[in-house]
Amino acid sequence: MQINTSLKTLDISYYQYTIQDNDLPFGIGITNFFGGPVIAKSLRQAFEAIVGPDHVMTAPEDLATYAYDAAPLESVLPQAVLMPESSEELGRIIKLCHENRLPITVRGAGTNLSGGTIPDADGVVILTALLNRILEVNETDMYAVVQPGVITAQLVTKVEAKGLFYPPDPGSQAVSTLGGNVMENAGGLRGLKYGVTRDYVMGLSFFDAMGNHIHTGSRTVKCATGYNITQLMVGSEGTLGVLDEIVLKLIPYPAHRKSIISMFKTIEDASETVAGIIAGRIVPATLEIMDQFTIRAVEAFSKAGLPVDAGALLLIEVDGHPAQVEEDAARVLDLCEKYGAYQTQTAENDAQREKIWAARRSALSALAKLKPTLVLEDATVPRSRIPDMVKGLGEIARKHGLDIGTFGHAGDGNLHPTILTDRRDKTEWLRVEKAIEDIFAHALSLGGTLSGEHGIGIAKSAFLENEIGRASVEFSKRLKRALDPSNILNPGKITGD
């Protein structure tokens, strides 16, 4: 049995590149593929006793479906795929895995871009698809309680109907799950003003590696009770526990918003404008950049009417009190002009506004159409260093003879340099790997970080020490060993053990 949360069965443009590019995911050997499940019959029966036979999948096509995620990495077939329907079933699964030392990889929608949901060959995948209830939306105290499998956009829609706002908006929000968002500390377009997922997680309940049920945090705005295990879990990529309930902070929906599109001859001008807006102490809800390469790909894909001759675009939204919005918008327009925009337009209505953001949201899918393999990076720098980062990316592309499209959340220093390549071309792939190393090194040299919002996963674990140092990696390993002594929780992610 398959369920509609795999990359394969979702018909959403965001993922088309993955599906188109690989008829079969990387690394699935013929032997494995036709050899059938190797999980012991007794173990399979024990899982079936917990979740029912329909919710234990071991058929080759099912295992293949959950062997990879949105990162361009080798696939790994798990032993079985499990779909618990309740916290109680989830807890029993974890206990059984603990007793049998079976590695566990929990998977929401598999939109992970750093390999965090690629399973262990000896382990199981737990799908959260059936743990998908919004348990409470508390309008007075402004929080929601959800199960991990709730789709991000579903919560957003539900709380908006009550005049409330859940700001984190990862690009994958139409399909990504809140459990995945929490475990990856997902970002999005609104990080600049509203922060990221971690800023909205008030409390959690989860099962630890032994199957103990842990409750952390609170439904109160303030909480100084005990260790901040809630925030330790956020961004831990499934390596410290398995979520079954999440308490999320909500805020009042902004009264007003205004979207602006500004066109520049060069990406340098656009990035100087970003620095100018930040220096002007304006805090837009969103401040996105798109280079010419990306503009042309998006326009070919979406026919949104983007200016294909522009060297770069800024897409800006300000929100809040109407008077504040008008003032901020006017100042943004002035700054765009001052820094060399040759044209700036304000969306006059919701349809125009929606058109701007639909174009932005299609950037990844559009780029993915151009070549078989897409590598989406998210190295991030202090906001004022955006011009330096943009310049560096151009040099790295030239040095390695690669196509690198650049777009992303310029307002919070979080660019998405996107390398278009074909992984089957071994020579070019080596150059891609060198370019990725150069991107990381350049971001770190500017006081930045390896990952703004995609996490470390498998993809960046070898680079972790470059940023945080040997002692901090050792500290992290000690933490992981203490909380998961048998190393069954999503092994190999973050610290690469």
Place this chain on the structure above:
Amino acid sequence: MQINTSLKTLDISYYQYTIQDNDLPFGIGITNFFGGPVIAKSLRQAFEAIVGPDHVMTAPEDLATYAYDAAPLESVLPQAVLMPESSEELGRIIKLCHENRLPITVRGAGTNLSGGTIPDADGVVILTALLNRILEVNETDMYAVVQPGVITAQLVTKVEAKGLFYPPDPGSQAVSTLGGNVMENAGGLRGLKYGVTRDYVMGLSFFDAMGNHIHTGSRTVKCATGYNITQLMVGSEGTLGVLDEIVLKLIPYPAHRKSIISMFKTIEDASETVAGIIAGRIVPATLEIMDQFTIRAVEAFSKAGLPVDAGALLLIEVDGHPAQVEEDAARVLDLCEKYGAYQTQTAENDAQREKIWAARRSALSALAKLKPTLVLEDATVPRSRIPDMVKGLGEIARKHGLDIGTFGHAGDGNLHPTILTDRRDKTEWLRVEKAIEDIFAHALSLGGTLSGEHGIGIAKSAFLENEIGRASVEFSKRLKRALDPSNILNPGKITGD
């Protein structure tokens, strides 16, 4: 040698109750007091080799000065008090303590209200007084880098001069240190709109229990690199590491603000008004409540012209864009009237505004004048349950025949029920202990938490399991044991080991 950060030597009204009430701190036995230091000579010399003889204190009067904090708990004399002047000295101290299994309690200003800075009898106190430099204020990227001994108010003043805002404002901010604020996850009056200390900590560097130097977090707005050790450290009360550098997020200073004082016949009416303002989706910067008992104490102390016949006051500040401020203020005035305020005044100028907030800030000192011992609690409930909490506190006071003044941050559900007593009266003290237990139980029954902002320390560690459960306490202990295997970092705090 003594330095000006001890409770004894500071002439600040906030602490007068501690100083007045106890000629000698609790629990200092005559034998210890005159017995002199018992620290081994070789160890003393080793510390002197690191920080110099002037920065190692072992005289009885020095040990006594750092034997207690602002919580009404038994004092404990440490073996020595050390004052490092640099990160390097700090790291060498930690290594020496590690090698000798010497417990370490780090102390900022000792304003802790849960016993978090009460040392171990076998250990040393490390003062952060000389680690007091603001290392960087980055105006463009809006962050500050500070050493842990910087006084909170000094940073606030420094960044305000640059048009920037560091919002966390614990009541003790005039003397408290940022290192202490981080380790206690200090709250304050602005939690409702602006959050608490943890919401402003972007990165840290610290020494772990073995003296390894650990770097976490980033200077970027977004960071999804590795475990969220930064936030694990926030609120860990000195039990997981010793800070030497803190990166704090800053935001633009609010353009405008308006303060309102509203008078009610009963505290029930005032607390219903709080719930009404929250339900109206208004987010004031500050929304404080004060009962009649507290009003009268404050007026006797401060002569601020407060209405001593009012059953309760609300003190409200709205800030932001001027148009937003005017609208919010008008809506707040309407709501106060609707819920039964008999008089509401808006501060017409800075002097009037300052008068309101000076009165509020003197509440603790004013109450402390009334009786020898003051117990300040901070059990916190979801915002909408404030009326239920206020009602419960009245019942608890009557049941145990105690004076309980109530004031605090009603807008974020964080009340400060304050019990006035005399700890030398054993019979009454037993009733006080029962009342504290009832306050905790009532807050938890309303979906609240033991501590909104004061931490667990020693004072509440016995109650921790009531809130988070046995499994979560065990999880916390595993974490602590892994990161501090010899249990030398502020032993006994939080989990009570």
